[in-house]
Amino acid sequence: MSIEINKEKCVGCGRCTEVCPGSLIKIGENSNAEIKEPQRCWGCVSCAKECPVQAIALFLGKDIGGLGGRLFVKKEESLLHWTIVKPDGRKEIITVDSRESNKY
Amino acid sequence: MKLQVQKLYTDFLIIGGGTAGCWAALAFSENSNKKILIVEKANIKRSGCLAAGVNALNAYIAPGKKPQDYVDYARADAAEIVRGDLLLTMAQGLNRAVNGLEKAGLTILKDEHGGYAMRGERNVKINGENIKPILARKISSNPQISVLNRVNAFEYIVSGNRICGVYAIGIDSPVLYVIYARAVLCSTGGACGLYKPNNPGFSRHKMWYPPFNTGAGYAMGILAGAEMTTLEMRFVALRCKDTIAPTGTLAQGVGAKQINSCGEVYENKYGISTSQRIYGTVVENLKGRGPCFLKTSGISKQQEFDLYKAYLNMAPLQTLKWVESGEGPSMKNVEIEGTEPYIVGGHTASGYWVSTERETTIRGLFAAGDVAGGCPQKYVSGALAEGEIAAKSALKYMDESFFEIDGKEISKRKQWLESFLNRLDSEFSTDELEGEMQAAMDKYAGGISSNYSFSEKSLGIADEKIFEIERKSENLAALDMMSLVYILELKERLTLCRSVIAHLAARKETRWHIFAENSDYPECSEKWKLYVNSKMENGKLNIILRPLVKEGEFYEH
Numbered sequence: 241m242s243i244e245i246n247k248e249k250c251v252g253c254g255r256c257t258e259v260c261p262g263s264l265i266k267i268g269e270n271s272n273a274e275i276k277e278p279q280r281c282w283g284c285v286s287c288a289k290e291c292p293v294q295a296i297a298l299f300l301g302k303d304i305g306g307l308g309g310r311l312f313v314k315k316e317e318s319l320l321h322w323t324i325v326k327p328d329g330r331k332e333i334i335t336v337d338s339r340e341s342n343k344y
Numbered sequence: 345m346k347l348q349v350q351k352l353y354t355d356f357l358i359i360g361g362g363t364a365g366c367w368a369a370l371a372f373s374e375n376s377n378k379k380i381l382i383v384e385k386a387n388i389k390r391s392g393c394l395a396a397g398v399n400a401l402n403a404y405i406a407p408g409k410k411p412q413d414y415v416d417y418a419r420a421d422a423a424e425i426v427r428g429d430l431l432l433t434m435a436q437g438l439n440r441a442v443n444g445l446e447k448a449g450l451t452i453l454k455d456e457h458g459g460y461a462m463r464g465e466r467n468v469k470i471n472g473e474n475i476k477p478i479l480a481r482k483i484s485s486n487p488q489i490s491v492l493n494r495v496n497a498f499e500y501i502v503s504g505n506r507i508c509g510v511y512a513i514g515i516d517s518p519v520l521y522v523i524y525a526r527a528v529l530c531s532t533g534g535a536c537g538l539y540k541p542n543n544p545g546f547s548r549h550k551m552w553y554p555p556f557n558t559g560a561g562y563a564m565g566i567l568a569g570a571e572m573t574t575l576e577m578r579f580v581a582l583r584c585k586d587t588i589a590p591t592g593t594l595a596q597g598v599g600a601k602q603i604n605s606c607g608e609v610y611e612n613k614y615g616i617s618t619s620q621r622i623y624g625t626v627v628e629n630l631k632g633r634g635p636c637f638l639k640t641s642g643i644s645k646q647q648e649f650d651l652y653k654a655y656l657n658m659a660p661l662q663t664l665k666w667v668e669s670g671e672g673p674s675m676k677n678v679e680i681e682g683t684e685p686y687i688v689g690g691h692t693a694s695g696y697w698v699s700t701e702r703e704t705t706i707r708g709l710f711a712a713g714d715v716a717g718g719c720p721q722k723y724v725s726g727a728l729a730e731g732e733i734a735a736k737s738a739l740k741y742m743d744e745s746f747f748e749i750d751g752k753e754i755s756k757r758k759q760w761l762e763s764f765l766n767r768l769d770s771e772f773s774t775d776e777l778e779g780e781m782q783a784a785m786d787k788y789a790g791g792i793s794s795n796y797s798f799s800e801k802s803l804g805i806a807d808e809k810i811f812e813i814e815r816k817s818e819n820l821a822a823l824d825m826m827s828l829v830y831i832l833e834l835k836e837r838l839t840l841c842r843s844v845i846a847h848l849a850a851r852k853e854t855r856w857h858i859f860a861e862n863s864d865y866p867e868c869s870e871k872w873k874l875y876v877n878s879k880m881e882n883g884k885l886n887i888i889l890r891p892l893v894k895e896g897e898f899y900e901h
Binding site: 285309 | 472
């Protein structure tokens with residue numbers, strides 16, 4: 241499992257590079273965020289939550305049964321809008337409010 | 345590449361800005377106007393165990409319960425090998441810590457009377473996705489606290505068994521920091537990556553514990569001659585297969601039982617302590633009744649949707665797995681497995697041997713959170729409570745003067761680090777040696793592939809192999825500061841591996857299945873109702889056996 245960064249979408253703000261707990265993301269030569277060693281990623285999603293343009297997607301590695309789906313997240317005040325793009329391209333959106341507690 | 349030396353001075357130095365470290369900084373500032381410096385390997389906004397979030401606080405004293413009840417629970421789960429004094433003082437601070445977190449902005453679920461809604465007897469339900477940003481915000485608005493992000497501490501500065509500070513290196517720039525302090529708190533967290541993980545390929549870092557917690561605090565303590573305790577009580581988590589996501593939310597949240605492939609509930613057969621739950625799963629697999637599952641099929645669609653949300657707040661990849669496969673937990677049971685072993689004092693009792701005041705055996709060096717031993721089942725709120733205790737003790741201690749180290753000692757460290765940076769090539773890569781270490785620990789020191797079991801003979805082989813890898817690691821080459829950090833992380837894991845092996849060999853019984861499964865001594869023995877401690881003296885690791893310390897005692901070194 242790891243992340244991929246969309247070069248077209250990335251605006252090079254560097255916020256993801258600051259928060260990564262493994263210091264794995266750097267601003268590369270084209271002023272885009274890059275992850276050179278995606279296999280070191282923990283999957284904590286900190287970077288994607290910081291990204292202002294949803295250029296970062298999470299995926300499950302094939303070695304742990306990943307089917308090619310992608311997970312995006314957009315922060316809007318206390319809300320996190322999670323979008324799952326399924327392998328066939330269909331989307332499912334789940335919104336979680338941080339003012340609302342987990343039920344379990 | 346040459347390193348620049350930079351000296352810094354502070355009153356209270358905190359190594360590691362995770363849960364315990366951040367709370368200790370805040371507690372210290374409430375009781376003193378002295379300066380505090382947090383040295384953090386990543387960035388405190390999302391560093392440590394709670395980067396992705398957490399959806400319950402597992403340590404809280406419910407109305408009608410007493411701190412002593414918590415001590416009794418933790419003691420039973422650890423089969424007696426706990427420090428009563430540490431557990432009780434921690435338990436007394438749990439509810440204050442939880443209230444403090446709520447005041448700082450954490451969402452906690454309430455019941456109809458305005459109290460916290462409990463999950464069982466000890467857990468409160470929260471939305472903890474943003475728990476680290478909440479702590480970081482409090483830290484950044486506090487003028488007494490400075491934070492050095494992306495600076496990696498690697499060796500204590502000690503003089504005559506008194507702490508003077510720490511050596512650290514910059515991750516982004518070639519700087520060797522020499523940081524002096526009047527008191528120091530170690531809150532670096534525990535260690536993973538010692539053993540081969542569940543999925544050693546591309547997803548090798550998809551593990552229970554943050555792969556960036558590499559045991560720096562343990563290794564620095566071991567090498568400085570601090571006494572350590574109970575490193576043989578490893579922690580193994582029961583997790584959802586592949587995603588290594590938590591199972592507690594399924595077991596406690598929707599009441600899912602552990603079943604084998606024949607559909608039989610097996611958890612009652614083996615017991616429900618943490619280690620027994622995993623032991624049962626391993627035995628069922630060995631008897632050909634695997635794989636094992638949490639029985640979730642049949643839960644309602646609403647429960648399933650609430651689970652999707654709960655996992656997005658702590659382990660979002662599990663939700664991705666359910667949704668992308670089109671097979672949610674209401675349709676399909678969730679397969680479970682044990683993880684590789686970790687060393688983590690917030691769950692089991694491994695770590696620094698501390699006084700009741702949380703001072704280590706090195707004067708002026710305190711420990712809190714996963715790195716501090718004797719006090720298992722801390723979880724988040726216990727780490728906070730312990731951070732507060734350690735901060736108050738550090739304030740009482742506060743050495744008046746700074747002891748500065750000889751310039752020659754600093755040059756020696758500088759040259760040693762530069763030798764890695766200036767080496768153009770190396771026979772092995774850091775990753776290759778890490779793989780060798782994990783394979784040796786897996787096979788000979790009780791990893792997943794040996795069903796967590798080991799013998800005196802196999803431990804002997806493990807120790808020889810780790811010693812050899814340690815020797816090879818002296819000749820590694822670092823391209824930049826980040827790869828130098830990887831070398832230091834490997835070396836600290838190797839140091840810790842040797843101590844873990846020595847501890848596993850010293851306890852001649854099997855007190856905890858899975859955590860320390862000694863095939864030479866498969867039974868639990870009354871004789872071993874004591875602590876196994878260790879201390880490095882003149883390069884040699886000596887084992888010290890100590891009698892149990894009960895609550896009500898005030899333990900001093």
